[in-house]
Amino acid sequence: MDGSPVRRLALTSATEGDLRARLCARDEQALVELIELTTPWLLGLVQGMLDDADEAEDVVAETFRAVWDTIDPAGPTGLVPLVFRIARNKAIDRLRRRKRQRNLATLWRAEADTVTAPAAGHGGWQIHGQVRHALEGLPEDQRTVIRLAYFSGLTQSEIAQQLGLPLGTVKTRLRLAYGRLRRALAPLRGWFE
Amino acid sequence: MKAHQWFVEHREDFVVGTLERQELSAFRDHLERCPECREAIGEIERDLRWLPLGAAPVTVPPGMVRRLANGVLDRPRRNPWTWLVPAALAASTVGAAWYGLDQRRRATVLGRELAEVRAGLLERDGRLAAVLDTLGSIRTANRVLQAQLAIAGRRATMVVFETDRTQQWTVIVNGLPPAPAGERYGLWFLCEKGMRQGAALAGTSGTAVLVVAKPTDLGAVLAASVTLESERMVDGMPMAKREIGLIKM
Numbered sequence: 001m002d003g004s005p006v007r008r009l010a011l012t013s014a015t016e017g018d019l020r021a022r023l024c025a026r027d028e029q030a031l032v033e034l035i036e037l038t039t040p041w042l043l044g045l046v047q048g049m050l051d052d053a054d055e056a057e058d059v060v061a062e063t064f065r066a067v068w069d070t071i072d073p074a075g076p077t078g079l080v081p082l083v084f085r086i087a088r089n090k091a092i093d094r095l096r097r098r099k100r101q102r103n104l105a106t107l108w109r110a111e112a113d114t115v116t117a118p119a120a121g122h123g124g125w126q127i128h129g130q131v132r133h134a135l136e137g138l139p140e141d142q143r144t145v146i147r148l149a150y151f152s153g154l155t156q157s158e159i160a161q162q163l164g165l166p167l168g169t170v171k172t173r174l175r176l177a178y179g180r181l182r183r184a185l186a187p188l189r190g191w192f193e
Numbered sequence: 194m195k196a197h198q199w200f201v202e203h204r205e206d207f208v209v210g211t212l213e214r215q216e217l218s219a220f221r222d223h224l225e226r227c228p229e230c231r232e233a234i235g236e237i238e239r240d241l242r243w244l245p246l247g248a249a250p251v252t253v254p255p256g257m258v259r260r261l262a263n264g265v266l267d268r269p270r271r272n273p274w275t276w277l278v279p280a281a282l283a284a285s286t287v288g289a290a291w292y293g294l295d296q297r298r299r300a301t302v303l304g305r306e307l308a309e310v311r312a313g314l315l316e317r318d319g320r321l322a323a324v325l326d327t328l329g330s331i332r333t334a335n336r337v338l339q340a341q342l343a344i345a346g347r348r349a350t351m352v353v354f355e356t357d358r359t360q361q362w363t364v365i366v367n368g369l370p371p372a373p374a375g376e377r378y379g380l381w382f383l384c385e386k387g388m389r390q391g392a393a394l395a396g397t398s399g400t401a402v403l404v405v406a407k408p409t410d411l412g413a414v415l416a417a418s419v420t421l422e423s424e425r426m427v428d429g430m431p432m433a434k435r436e437i438g439l440i441k442m
Contacts, residue, residue: 032262039258040250048248057257061264068265081242088245092210124246131247149211151248156211168360168409171206178205182240189239 011037011124016079024073035064038080041124042087049091049153059094063087080124088153095153127188134184142177145170196326196404199359200230208237215358219329226322228315327402330356330363342419342438344370351419353440355407362405362417366394369401372421379420379434380405385412394419416441 015037022030039060046056063086076082135143148159156174160167200223206212207220224231334354342349349368356363364380372378378394391405407414422434 028262028266031265032258035258035261039253039261041246041248043251043253045245045248047251057261061261064261064265078242081245084245085238085242089210096214125250127243128246128250131243135247150209150244153210155213156206157213159211166409174206174209174211175202178209178237178241181244182237185240185243188243 011080011127020071020073020079023068023071023079031064031068034067034079034083037124038083041128042084045084045151046087046091048151049088050094055094056091059087059090062090092153130188131185134181137184138177138180142173142180145173146177146181149174196330196363197227197322199361199404200227200326201233204230204233205237205241208234208241213358215333222329223322223326226318226325327363327404330354330359330361330404333358334363338440338442340419340438340440342366342369344421344437351438351440353417360407360409362391362407364392364394364403364405365400366402367400369394375424376421377424378437379422379431381418381420382408382411382414383416383418384408384414387411391417414442 019030019034019037023034042060042063043053043056046059047053050056050059063083066086067083135146138146144163145159148154148162149156154162156170157167159165160170163170200220203212203216203220207217210217212220224234331354333356335357336355338353338355340351340353342351347368347370349366349370351367351369352365354363354365355361369378380391380394382389382391389408389411391407392403394401394403417440418436419438419440420431420434420436422431425432
């Protein structure tokens, strides 16, 4: 790493392809650019799940180590989604290990922060806008279970317990929400093709 | 609902990671055997891959980018002598290649035969996967219930394996004769807040297996009634039905 200043990148399909190729060629500056591009979003996601800034940084660090060690030119398309998936899986592993039950107040506070935090200026904010639009298009009861399931990392039975609902109701709401989200996010499918 | 249906209905839950530990383990086992579910999981992952960007970004503290990069790049380098092992392996591979040229033709024939065997195994795997799913449900059952069914002077047996984790009944029916013309068998849940049909049962002289989801929105299930009922429906209910067996909880 040469210590040169980091360029502010936009998240575009071309940026993704370029970063992947340079990472495969072991370009250390490309790693710095990937970190610069994705860390604001990774921290937002993982802190929301773990409710612990230090632990979130550990997860993000593990994620970049995993990406650097396993990046493959023939791997699946979508470098940034891959980074998110690795980070989220690692956060879920930690949640399941510690089995910490956060109280509902904490979860709602995280949701409120999510709604009001400014996203513009970060690479990827346009995609963020589309995803937010898809989430806001969900009926409130479905949006609540999706937030707890996806952005807080709770299992279905934990959600049922938190909301005081039968497990079957939680399953039904999640299933309906997944269907709506998949349809709403379908336009983003072609982003890489 | 067949055992495979449970996995179909929980594909998104698997991708999102909301399954319980035991369910997750069962799902991973199932994925190894089920190409259809593997493909569907890939589709869901593609559909939802930008969902993480629904979380709001956080301002990165000063110095963190550099710290993260150093954490990746400044790890101890590999021992320089470790190249000896791959080099030795590479050398032995090159040597073997010289002697292996005449083996290539034989390998091609073997490869073709192997592909045929693999295709046959894949087909059998599909059938085996369904059996294993059912056996898995039976193995993890929390309660076993049994009932005798009486129909047209014949006796049939029904055994129910109830699994709390999945809220499912795996039902095994033995000796139920084919239903008379215009009629069918039905399984009805009798709950605190009402009654709901669980499944239609096929009459067979052999053994039938089916998986039924327990209702979760009508209060506790008090009993289940097995009926012989008319295929004609009025307002969503059979025109006539009579009970041939009762399973008490």
